[in-house]
Amino acid sequence: GAVVSQHPSWVICKSGTSVKIECRSLDFQATTMFWYRQFPKQSLMLMATSNEGSKATYEQGVEKDKFLINHASLTLSTLTVTSAHPEDSSFYICSARDGGRSANTEAFFGQGTRLTVV
């Protein structure tokens, strides 16, 4: 299957700083990428959907100014958590759809990033 690489796999940052998480599709062009957040022992909650070259669409309740998403190329999307606080500590997972397939039905997931804000 297609590979999505997410980096870093874990990060610790101080409260008030910003953290950038990268999501790359390694062997396909991802016209659409999704960002999820997962709290311990809970399900994945969709934060936003990003399409290459356009602004991300955020789910209700997600602060777009706090969680900046950039999808500048067909293989890279970034999520920047700005002015991070301890309550932002979570597991963040990206996924990507292969835009090259005519009837794409599957999204491929990155390995996730464990963010801890201290």
Added chain:
Amino acid sequence: AQSVTQLGSHVSVSEGALVLLRCNYSSSVPPYLFWYVQYPNQGLQLLLKYTTGATLVKGINGFEAEFKKSETSFHLTKPSAHMSDAAEYFCAVSEFNNDMRFGAGTRLTVKP
């Protein structure tokens, strides 16, 4: 909008016993349905998916699921549980080119 409900947040079985994880979906159009497995601090691995065609879908690691439109269900089964099957399992639904929505997850424990 599409959604899924996973019945049972925790399922415990003995090694060698049948595994049954339940999932019901809601969708306004014919759905695409997925089962994923997640190990601690890792991303999601696709077990199997249903898009169109045969309603009984076979996946990796001996898992299979059956799409039942009349029951709006997509339950996951495995005839004989293995210790390595212990993990978190997520059912997900997607409508064509739409985002994927996940159930709350079911933690599977396998007892020796």
